[in-house]
Amino acid sequence: MRDTLSDELVRLGKKDVRILLLTGDHGYSLFDDFRRECPAQYINAGIAEQNMVGVAAGLARSGFRPIVYGLSAFVPIRVLEQIKLDVAHDHLPIVFIGDGAGFVYSHLGTSHQSTEDIACSRVIPNLSVYSPADRYELTHCLNTAYYEKSAVYLRVGKSDRGDVHQSMPSIKCGDLVKVKTVKGSKYSFIATGSMVRTAIDIADRFPNNIDVWSVPFIKPISFSMVKNICQNSKAIVVFEEHSKFGGLGSLVSEIASASYPVRILQIAVNDSFSKKCGTYDYLLQEHGLDSATVYKKIHNFFLDI
Amino acid sequence: MKFDPRKLRKTVLDMAYFGSTAHIGCALSIIELLSVLYENHLKYPGNDPDNKNRDYFLLSKGHGIMAQYACMRELGWLCDNDFLSYFSNGSDLKGLSDSRIPGIEVTSGSLGHGLSVGVGLAMGAKLHKTEQKTYVLVGDGEINEGPIWEGALFASHHKLRNFMVIIDENGLQAMGDTKDIMELGSIQSKFESFGFESMTIDGHNEVEIDEAIIKLWKGDKNKPKALIAKTIKGKGVSFMENDNSWHYTRLNQESYQQALSLINKNNL
Numbered sequence: 170m171r172d173t174l175s176d177e178l179v180r181l182g183k184k185d186v187r188i189l190l191l192t193g194d195h196g197y198s199l200f201d202d203f204r205r206e207c208p209a210q211y212i213n214a215g216i217a218e219q220n221m222v223g224v225a226a227g228l229a230r231s232g233f234r235p236i237v238y239g240l241s242a243f244v245p246i247r248v249l250e251q252i253k254l255d256v257a258h259d260h261l262p263i264v265f266i267g268d269g270a271g272f273v274y275s276h277l278g279t280s281h282q283s284t285e286d287i288a289c290s291r292v293i294p295n296l297s298v299y300s301p302a303d304r305y306e307l308t309h310c311l312n313t314a315y316y317e318k319s320a321v322y323l324r325v326g327k328s329d330r331g332d333v334h335q336s337m338p339s340i341k342c343g344d345l346v347k348v349k350t351v352k353g354s355k356y357s358f359i360a361t362g363s364m365v366r367t368a369i370d371i372a373d374r375f376p377n378n379i380d381v382w383s384v385p386f387i388k389p390i391s392f393s394m395v396k397n398i399c400q401n402s403k404a405i406v407v408f409e410e411h412s413k414f415g416g417l418g419s420l421v422s423e424i425a426s427a428s429y430p431v432r433i434l435q436i437a438v439n440d441s442f443s444k445k446c447g448t449y450d451y452l453l454q455e456h457g458l459d460s461a462t463v464y465k466k467i468h469n470f471f472l473d474i
Numbered sequence: 475m476k477f478d479p480r481k482l483r484k485t486v487l488d489m490a491y492f493g494s495t496a497h498i499g500c501a502l503s504i505i506e507l508l509s510v511l512y513e514n515h516l517k518y519p520g521n522d523p524d525n526k527n528r529d530y531f532l533l534s535k536g537h538g539i540m541a542q543y544a545c546m547r548e549l550g551w552l553c554d555n556d557f558l559s560y561f562s563n564g565s566d567l568k569g570l571s572d573s574r575i576p577g578i579e580v581t582s583g584s585l586g587h588g589l590s591v592g593v594g595l596a597m598g599a600k601l602h603k604t605e606q607k608t609y610v611l612v613g614d615g616e617i618n619e620g621p622i623w624e625g626a627l628f629a630s631h632h633k634l635r636n637f638m639v640i641i642d643e644n645g646l647q648a649m650g651d652t653k654d655i656m657e658l659g660s661i662q663s664k665f666e667s668f669g670f671e672s673m674t675i676d677g678h679n680e681v682e683i684d685e686a687i688i689k690l691w692k693g694d695k696n697k698p699k700a701l702i703a704k705t706i707k708g709k710g711v712s713f714m715e716n717d718n719s720w721h722y723t724r725l726n727q728e729s730y731q732q733a734l735s736l737i738n739k740n741n742l
Contacts (some may be wrong), residue, residue: 215631220590220624230579231602251621253582255591259573295622 170328174266175202177311177423180234182207185315192238194261195268200238203408218243220267220384222355232284234315241275241283245290245322256320257295263315270300270326271363271410272443272452282452284438288415290322291388294434297342297389299467300324300417302352303332304366306346306385313342313386324356326410327363327449333383343389345398349373349381356471357398359384359418360408364436364458368408371464377471384417395421396428404432405474407469410458413437434470476547477509479680482599483710483737485544485557491730493561495569495592497729499708500722503644503677504611510683511609523551523577528608530595531582535613535642536571537721542578543567546590547642551577558629586619588612593625596637596698608693610641618656623668629698630669638690639665642677644707646718665700677703687712713737 179202182188187429190203191212204211214221218239225235237244243269246254256263267286274281291298299310299321307325314321338346345359349369356377360368361384372379382389399405404424407418418435425431438456445455453459457466482505490498496683506718511531519525523546544553552567566575570583579595580588592610609645612622629637641661645652652658665672671694675682683703690699707721710712711733725733 213625214628217621217624219586219621220593220628222626223587223590223621223625224597227591227596228601230591231592231595231598233598233601238703250584251590254584255587258581274558318490447728 170304170307170325171199171203173307174311174325175199176381177441178203178309179206181311181315182210186210187232187259189228189233189235190238190433191221193221193243195240196238206282206474212301216264217292218248219251222248223255225263226251226255226259229347230259234262234298236264236266238266238268240281241270241286241324242281246283246286249289250288252296253319257293257419260295260304262318264311265320265322266325267322268325270324272325272436272456273444274440276446278446279442282382282443284410284412286324287387287409287411287417288419293414294450295319296388297321297386298324298376299360299385300326301385302360302362302383303330303334305332305334306383309340310385311332311335324362331365333365340385343386343391345391345394347380347381348383349379351378351380352379354380355403356380357382357402357405358408359417359421361385361387363407366436367458367460367463368406371460371467373454375467375471387417387420390420392424395424399425399429399431402431402433406434406470406472407438408436408449411437413439430445434467436466475513475548477513477545477607477670479505479509479710480530482541482548484510484734485547487498487568487711487725487730487733487737488542489540489557489560491544493625494539494724495540495561496722496724497537497540499615499714499718500535500644501538502709502711502714502725503705503707504538504541504642505709506667506678507611507626507640507642507705508541508545510680510687512549514684515607515687522551523532524617526684527604527606529643530579530592530608532588532592532608532610533571533578534580534582534592534610535585535593538611538642539569539571540554540615546710561689567606580589585613585616586595589622589625589740593629593634593637593638596629596631596634597723598706599636600632600634607636609638609640611642613644614643614658614661615654615655617641617661625631626665626670634698635695635698638687639670640701640702640703642705643702644705646707646716646721648721650718662700663703666703670700672699672700672702674702674704677705
């Protein structure tokens with residue numbers, strides 16, 4: 170997924186000289202190719218994210234197409250007000266890439282972990298929020314973002330969980346995409362980012378008929394598709410490596426309550442920071458997002474339906 | 475065109491009185507700065523505030539917006555009705571700057587934003603190889619904000635010689651004297667240590683302002699510019715001068731009439 174991100178940035182940079190890649194001194198080897206291929210379009214803005222977003226706003230106003238890169242703990246969280254006032258308010262076409270979302274930086278602690286970014290960004294008018302699950306969705310999202318007339322927050326989480334598609338899905342912005350389909354299914358799993366892989370794997374372990382949907386576009390999202398899933402499901406489980414407040418689970422619940430109420434189980438991060446240090450898998454376990462715990466939660470949920 | 479500071483001050487007082495609004499003192503301190511900029515320096519081809527070859531002026535201290543509105547009225551970018559309806563329901567002009575109004579480049583009031591956006595505009599002009607200049611006006615209280623200094627480092631590192639920050643040093647911020655709240659020391663030496671070419675002048679002396687701007691642009695071709703303007707909050711209305719309560723006090727009929735008569739009487 171990271172190779173794809175590098176390749177797509179180079180491709181966009183070579184295609185459009187208006188593209189400027191700004192980083193807050195992050196990215197390391199991710200930008201080696203871009204720096205080699207498009208050296209005049211690369212700006213390391215230093216460890217000064219707030220200024221970086223303001224500068225990007227000025228550059229966008231002058232006709233450039235900035236892509237602003239940072240860890241999602243900083244972009245969008247640290248710079249939320251700059252995104253709101255300097256960028257989104259004026260419909261400026263800037264792509265914000267927030268890398269390492271969720272618990273990717275499991276050993277580094279709370280400062281580098283990001284489980285509130287969807288909630289914080291999706292409430293800002295004129296700001297789209299994308300959350301790709303694999304390299305195909307990432308390519309689709311980045312290209313959709315490039316053609317957007319307003320700002321986009323592109324959330325990039327754990328990047329080595331394998332593909333969930335065999336090829337580029339044929340969807341338009343806002344669509345959910347079915348990644349596992351069962352004839353006459355009664356339950357639906359809806360997941361985003363890194364948790365799509367988890368949702369597919371766990372669906373295989375249940376005898377129940379379960380459709381699995383990936384959500385690369387959190388905002389805008391197709392209201393009618395989510396409503397349709399609600400109508401055709403006995404119950405829904407929503408997966409995300411994000412707080413249970415304000416993320417995809419909240420979004421699906423909002424649409425369900427406004428259209429077709431259905432029981433929904435949220436597989437998400439509880440209202441707590443990480444307590445311990447450890448591997449990515451260890452942190453998932455601490456937050457109850459590991460396969461065994463998730464399986465148990467869903468099993469109990471199904472018994473209660 | 476000529477700008478008359480006395481007339482601009484009257485417009486500010488009219489807006490403040492009829493709209494029953496605050497932030498009078500911080501608008502009155504930047505009247506001469508704005509009148510010199512609009513009169514002699516800012517280029518708007520065809521008097522079009524949206525012309526893509528314009529110079530950029532960003533009022534980062536959005537609290538002084540009534541002074542900018544007053545200038546925009548002289549330029550014909552705002553009409554009398556905008557002023558008569560100030561602060562009425564459904565009106566366009568807000569109490570802090572809003573970039574959706576043609577002629578206003580940045581949405582401010584949350585402080586510390588304008589300098590970075592201005593630096594981005596200046597960098598854009600440099601990359602496009604145009605002669606456009608960018609001016610950002612910040613308050614001295616505003617430079618408590620961290621992004622100001624991030625942006626100053628960036629402007630200097632990228633040698634943005636087409637960028638000028640103007641600091642309205644009136645010595646007061648919302649809750650009191652800047653020296654009591656967050657001592658700023660020498661603002662000029664701070665910006666110089668960040669790599670700016672800078673000057674300190676009397677921010678109410680139009681000749682000094684004009685000459686300083688010309689001199690700075692003629693100066694070092696590798697440095698961004700900082701103009702520190704010593705000003706008086708509430709300038710022109712003696713009972714408001716250096717009285718910080720006029721950051722948030724509203725005019726009544728008596729104080730409005732008194733303020734008008736002082737402006738007419740004073741030889742500003």
